[in-house]
Amino acid sequence: xxxxxxxxxxxxxxxxxxxxxxxxxxxxxxxxxxxxxxxxxxxxxxxxxxxxxxxxxxxxxxxxxxxxxxxxxxxxxxxxxxxxxxxxxxxxxxxxxxxxxxxxxxxxxxxxxxxxxxxxxxxxxxxxxxxxxxxxxxxxxxxxxxxxxxxxxxxxxxxxxxxxxxxxxxxxxxxxxxxxxxxxxxxxxxxxxxxxxxxxxxxxxxxxxxxxxxxxxxxxxxxxxxxxxxxxxxxxxxxxxxxxxxxxxxxxxxxxxxxxxxxxxxxxxxxxxxxxxxxxxxxx
Amino acid sequence: xxxxxxxxxxxxxxxxxxxxxxxxxxxxxxxxxxxxxxxxxxxxxxxxxxxxxxxxxxxxxxxxxxxxxxxxxxxxxxxxxxxxxxxxxxxxxxxxxxxxxxxxxxxxxxxxxxxxxxxxxxxxxxxxxxxxxxxxxxxxxxxxxxxxxxxxxxxxxxxxxxxxxxxxxxxxxxxxxxxxxxxxxxxxxxxxxxxxxxxxxxxxxxxxxxxxxxxxxxxxxxxxxxxxxxxxxxxxxxxxxxxxxxxxxxxxxxxxxxxxxxxxxxxxxxxxxxxxxxxxxxxxxxxxxxxxxxxxxxxxxxxxxxx
Numbered sequence: 001x002x003x004x005x006x007x008x009x010x011x012x013x014x015x016x017x018x019x020x021x022x023x024x025x026x027x028x029x030x031x032x033x034x035x036x037x038x039x040x041x042x043x044x045x046x047x048x049x050x051x052x053x054x055x056x057x058x059x060x061x062x063x064x065x066x067x068x069x070x071x072x073x074x075x076x077x078x079x080x081x082x083x084x085x086x087x088x089x090x091x092x093x094x095x096x097x098x099x100x101x102x103x104x105x106x107x108x109x110x111x112x113x114x115x116x117x118x119x120x121x122x123x124x125x126x127x128x129x130x131x132x133x134x135x136x137x138x139x140x141x142x143x144x145x146x147x148x149x150x151x152x153x154x155x156x157x158x159x160x161x162x163x164x165x166x167x168x169x170x171x172x173x174x175x176x177x178x179x180x181x182x183x184x185x186x187x188x189x190x191x192x193x194x195x196x197x198x199x200x201x202x203x204x205x206x207x208x209x210x211x212x213x214x215x216x217x218x219x220x221x222x223x224x225x226x227x228x229x230x231x232x233x234x235x236x237x238x239x240x241x242x243x244x245x246x247x248x249x250x251x252x253x254x255x256x257x258x259x260x261x262x263x264x265x266x267x268x269x270x271x272x273x274x275x276x277x278x279x280x281x282x283x284x
Numbered sequence: 285x286x287x288x289x290x291x292x293x294x295x296x297x298x299x300x301x302x303x304x305x306x307x308x309x310x311x312x313x314x315x316x317x318x319x320x321x322x323x324x325x326x327x328x329x330x331x332x333x334x335x336x337x338x339x340x341x342x343x344x345x346x347x348x349x350x351x352x353x354x355x356x357x358x359x360x361x362x363x364x365x366x367x368x369x370x371x372x373x374x375x376x377x378x379x380x381x382x383x384x385x386x387x388x389x390x391x392x393x394x395x396x397x398x399x400x401x402x403x404x405x406x407x408x409x410x411x412x413x414x415x416x417x418x419x420x421x422x423x424x425x426x427x428x429x430x431x432x433x434x435x436x437x438x439x440x441x442x443x444x445x446x447x448x449x450x451x452x453x454x455x456x457x458x459x460x461x462x463x464x465x466x467x468x469x470x471x472x473x474x475x476x477x478x479x480x481x482x483x484x485x486x487x488x489x490x491x492x493x494x495x496x497x498x499x500x501x502x503x504x505x506x507x508x509x510x511x512x513x514x515x516x517x518x519x520x521x522x523x524x525x526x527x528x529x530x531x532x533x534x535x536x537x538x539x540x541x542x543x544x545x546x547x548x549x550x551x552x553x554x555x556x557x558x559x560x561x562x563x564x565x566x567x568x569x570x571x572x573x574x575x576x577x578x579x580x581x582x583x584x585x586x587x588x589x590x591x
Contacts, residue, residue: 037511038581039518044407045481047515121403121560124477124532128515131481137561141406 013053020059021104028109044113044146045131051111054133055100061093062100066198066236070101075240076110080147080189082180083112083154083240086173086268087162089199089231090222097236098154098194099133113146114154119219140183147187154194155180157261164208164220170200171272176265178257186250193241193264195271201282202231234282239271286311287347289498290387292334292355292378294327295320297459298393299354302491303327310498313342316355334374343385350389352494353378356430358461360543360551371426372433379437382444389445391497394431396452396483396507397424401562407481408565411450411505438504447497451508452564456487457590462554467523467588473539476529478559479517485510486579486587496573509566511581516558522585532559 018025029048041047062068076083088094095114102110115138121127136142138155146153156162157176165174184191205222213221224230244267246260289306293299294314300322303312307324314320314329323329332338334355342348355378356371375392382390399409400417415432418425431448438446453463463484466472485493485508493508520527530538535555542548556562569575579587 037514039514039522041481041513041515041518043481043513045513045515118404124475126477127403128477128479131479131515136407137403137405139404139406141408141410145406145408 010050010053013056014049016056017052017059020056020063025104025109029103029111041132044134044136046111046134047132048111050132051134054129055103058096058100059104062097062104062236065231065233066093066097066202068097068101068236068238070105070238070240072240073101073105073238075242076102076106076152076192077190077243079150080187081152081243082147082184082189082191083152083194084180084191084264084268085154085156085194086171086196086272087156087158088165088170088196090164090203090205090224091231092156092163093202093231094196094199094236095154095156097199098196098238101238102152110152112152112154114156115143117160117219119217122217138179140179143180143183144187147183147189157265160219164205164222166208166222167204167206170204171197171276173265173269173272176261178254178261181246181257181261181264182250185246185248185252188245190243190245191264192243193267193271195239195241195268195275196236197239197272197275197279198234198236198282201234232283235279235284237275237279239275241267241271285347287349288313288328290315290342290346290348290351292316292351292353292374293393294329294354296354297456298454298487298490298494301456301488302352302354302494305488305491306495313346313348315339315342333370334377335370339377340381343381343387348382348385348387350391350498351378351382351387352391352393352497354393354494356393356427358427360549368426372429375430375433379433383437383441387444389498390434390437390447391494391502392430392434392446392448393494394434394448394450395424395427396450396562396564397557398428398431398450399562399564400424401480401556401560403560405561405563407561408563409507410565411507411568435505445500445503447502448505449493449497449508449569450506450564451490451493452483452485452510452566454487454490455484455584456587459487459588462550463557464588465549466554466558467519467585469525471526471528472520473530473535473558474516474520474527475532475535475555475559478532479515480557480559480561481513481563482516482519482557483509483513483563484519484581484584485577486584489577489579489584492578493569493575496575499573501572506569506572507564507566508569508575509564510577511579511584513563514581514585519585522582523589 102112158174161174209221288311290313292315295316295318312327398415418428455464539552
């Protein structure tokens with residue numbers, strides 16, 4: 001994707017980023033820069049300069065295409081935190097929009113990490129792009145390490161089950177994995193529930209072509225009216241809930257963790273319901 | 285006679301570098317099949333095969349306080365059986381002699397490659413991560429086996445301090461291993477769209493680490509990391525190389541053919557290392573031994589250019 005962006009192009013994109021968010025942003029973002037070495041990357045492969053260039057088109061999408069509105073973003077506490085969100089839209093633009101929101105609207109800005117599928121690592125260009133902008137393979141070990149470094153992590157406990165779901169299942173949360181709860185308990189990390197409204201309608205999937213997906217080695221393959229899952233200009237609304245702090249043993253039985261996960265899931269579902277009621281139209 | 289430190293594989297680049305750092309402090313006995321040109325005078329040298337009886341005589345006749353075992357061979361062109369026998373039988377013998385002749389400290393050179401590159405890997409593998417290299421890459425089977433032999437020895441002989449070091453890719457002037465050779469290519473292949481984070485360590489830093497492991501604080505398995513991590517593309521930028529991006533689906537079969545007909549010296553599974561992550565967490569070593577590499581990242585990268 002953007003792997004071998006020429007220096008000139010990178011500079012132009014950074015200029016575009018600055019023009020959209022104000023030139024003081026680079027200075028603000030520098031304050032939160034991670035431990036970079038002489039080559040400008042942190043140990044996880046995050047490259048701030050590259051990220052500020054690569055994020056430009058996503059900021060444009062954020063401001064002018066999806067016209068994202070955020071609600072209660074200030075509820076995200078400083079220090080280690082898990083942002084737990086619903087996942088939808090065939091392409092993980094909901095993740096990108098949360099990342100842009102935290103970078104451009106939070107004060108101080110936060111470069112959040114999201115945990116991506118292992119499958120991503122096998123894709124050319126996508127894998128290197130993801131690493132440079134700070135996204136990391138979702139292993140428990142990686143997550144633990146980042147929380148200990150007081151970072152903010154975005155997780156989608158539905159994973160591809162949520163992302164690739166078809167139109168009739170819209171805004172219905174799919175099964176949640178338990179992994180995020182174990183990590184939250186282990187690292188005593190607050191969970192901020194997040195509801196994204198609008199991503200569901202960006203690329204309605206009529207059917208998930210499972211057989212073809214399997215042949216291609218993809219986790220899912222949507223068939224949308226536009227054939228490719230091109231996003232429509234729906235309006236995004238991102239709701240941030242009150243931080244939830246759980247206590248208990250991280251190695252508890254699944255049934256015990258299930259109860260806690262169900263609380264998070266119910267909170268997100270009710271935030272989705274509220275968001276849908278408040279919304280007047282999909283595109284405005 | 286002073287107690288001695290036996291160093292196997294002393295004639296290699298790493299062995300010679302280690303010998304030069306250590307010979308003023310300790311009495312060194314070197315064992316290697318290869319000659320050691322330019323050997324410091326105070327080093328006793330036995331040019332022999334570890335699997336031979338004569339190697340045992342070295343232990344029988346001397347008071348050996350420690351063994352630094354680096355007599356491991358990596359040559360993708362070598363006959364597989366001979367390769368395996370040299371590495372695995374050689375290591376088994378050395379460990380036997382250590383137990384039999386009351387050696388107090390055994391330091392084994394392993395490699396961070398034993399974890400194996402994989403799309404499933406965490407960004408920083410700790411010492412307890414499974415050794416998966418052999419599943420994709422049978423050429424490093426020896427390496428994994430040697431590491432596990434040493435690990436078994438560590439548990440079986442609690443009275444002997446066994447240290448297993450798993451350094452990241454070793455590079456340096458004149459080093460002829462796969463990573464150094466790769467970085468020396470004028471027009472290196474890269475896999476289009478893949479740019480994994482890579483860790484390198486200078487050969488002299490590796491030698492220093494092996495010597496540090498003689499200290500009593502060192503015990504057990506350690507990942508040893510050099511000056512940190514950089515994307516592969518940054519390394520080539522630093523070296524001023526023109527890279528040739530090859531689609532990964534084409535690269536593998538192509539390299540297989542080229543390797544078969546001796547047009548390339550890199551065995552095809554090595555491609556995993558430039559496609560996926562195999563980076564390790566060296567914090568245990570850094571904490572226990574107060575370890576700091578002496579070469580910066582830039583110096584480490586550029587060291588492959590020196591003669």
